Amino acid sequence: MNRRHVFSRCVQLYSSVRSSQTVSHKLKDVSQARYMSGLPEGWKTNKELDMENKNHMNFMPVPQGSWQENYNKRNGRWNLHLAGSTVFLGVTVYVMWKTGCWYLHSAPSMKNKIAVTASSVAETATTTDKAEATPAETETTATTESADKISTPETSEEAAPGVDISLLPEIPGAVKYLIVGAGTAAFSAYRAIRAADATAQVLVIGDEPEVPYMRPPLSKELWFTDDPDAPQTLKFKQWNGKERSVYFEPEEFYADSKKLALEERGGVSVVRGKRVTKIDAVAQKATLDNGWVIQYDKCLIATGGKPKNLPCLENAGAGVAEKTTLFRNIADFRRLEEVTKTSDSIVIIGGGFLGSELACALGNRGKRTGMKVTQVFPESGNMGRILPEYLSKWTMDKVQSEGATVVPGSVVKSAKLDGEKVALKLDNGETLSADHVVVAVGLDPNTEIAAASRLEVDDKYGGFHVNAELEARKNLWVAGDASCFYDIKLGRRRVEHHDHAVVSGRLAGENMTGAGKPYWHQSMFWSDLGPEIGYEAIGLVDGSLPTVAVFAKATEQDTPKAVVESTGEGIRSETEQVASETPSDVAPKAPVDGDDYGKGIIFYMKDKVIVGIVMWNVFNKMPIARKLIKDGLPHDDLSEVAKLFNLYAKKEEDSE
Known part of the structure; x- marks a missing residue:
């Protein structure tokens, strides 16, 4: 293609562009003229022209099975x-x-006798200023302070007159x-809760037909009383x-739980007489053995332990089982007390705290009745x-x-x-014959609900982790x-004693009200072998440790x-007083045969550190x-x- 031809094509393209621009300007001028002078006859507005040229689905016929028909049908089903x-x-x-699983509530009145639910009361309690509980240095002080703040609750009729009790679950x-x-532990916990939260409503679930009670007298003082009505x-x-x-x-x-x-x-x-079979820690619900479900804000597990048995007794048949007592609760005490009235011989298996206490108690009774008591361990x-x-x-x-x-x-x-x-039959070939057998070989922690509740149980010590x-x-x-x-001083532990139940229950109760305190207050335990011999212990007390x-x-x-006479209290932890730290010159000596261990202190050691102490007839x-x-x-x-324990008291020196 030559240069002349290219030039002519460019001229043509330029002319066509100019022509289209001229037409566009003319149309614009005409449009402006139309709007300024009004529309000529037969002319349509731009909106009308747009509506004619636009296709709308609403103007078109709806075919069978279309999206709109399906939508209308589906919308109808959703509404149904x-x-x-x-x-x-x-x-x-x-x-x-109507069944009581959940019930509506309002303020009780003569016109509307609907019970106030626990949830509404809990809501009221959360808006009430909480009384500050002063941390106690000892279990005795804390328990006493708690007792001062707690009174017997007023009756429901006084608290909410006109409420129809029959409507309550x-x-x-x-x-x-x-x-x-x-x-x-439950007793100690609810006292701590009430001390910190004066309006707290606490529900306790127990499988025994008893309200909370202390267990130590069941193997001690109750056996030495002359009152024939004491078992009842x-x-x-x-x-x-x-x-x-x-x-x-x-x-x-x-x-009354119905009026709580x-x-x-x-x-x-x-x-009473009910067991919790499952706890849902996420939903915060507890299920009882009869199917009842309780919603909670804070929950404490204080299920204690169940006495161990020996396999040879478990597999000996129903006849042996009827003549065997696993000593633990009030029912066991009453049963054994009846047995001692007609039995000529009783064998106690176990040489620990409980077995030794029962051996002393029943042996003392046997002196009067002629009953033979044998202890094996x-x-x-x-x-x-x-x-x-x-x-x-x-x-x-x-x-x-x-x-x-005693048969050791x-x-x-x-x-x-x-x-x-x-x-x-014993392992040495000897055979013992007894009218009744008492087994006191320790406890297994009661963790039956752990599996259903998905709670961790410690592999080494047992118990809830x-x-x-x-x-x-x-x-x-x-x-x-x-x-x-987890003991912050002695590491992971599990303890089976009255004072630990008091101390740990109190700590749990305080933490349930927001204290957030770690376990540091060492609990003690004690044992009395009759009125003349007793000891108190604390820490890791193990006979295999150096002492x-x-x-x-x-x-x-x-x-x-003597200590009960001077303090007026039988539970040893309640006798604790502020001890005098006046030193006295006394040096440890190695025990020798023939020593009369009237009173003393035994230190249990680990790498020169005292990890346990037994105070023998020292209170x-x-x-x-x-x-x-x-x-x-x-x-x-x-x-x-x-020297801190002042074994040689002044009155003793004077008497000598």
């Missing part, structure tokens, strides 16, 4: 489903309300504080002669797993002096029913025998009977021992430490 669901929900709420469907278990009234005389009941509080103290939600001033209610002496060997054997002699025959170093291999008696604050899950705590806790001991001559004031010195364990310092010279 919504209506049906609404009706079903209404019926469900009505049925739940047997138990509230929701509570702020729920306690599973009705033992010592459960009142006993302490070593000082003062009468007391095993129940922590009288029946009148507890509110009406107690404006708060209260504690105990549901595999250790070399009584409480051999706790005490040093020399002291264990000395204790065995004291138990025998109470009237029991023996294991029961088999049992069978021989006529009306139980024949127990909890942290230093005794918390297993959020808003779920465990205290007492069933808790395997250093100091002993002194005992006086008439160095007995359980009201527990604050000193507790401080030594808490400090955890190494000691090269225990002579100075022993």
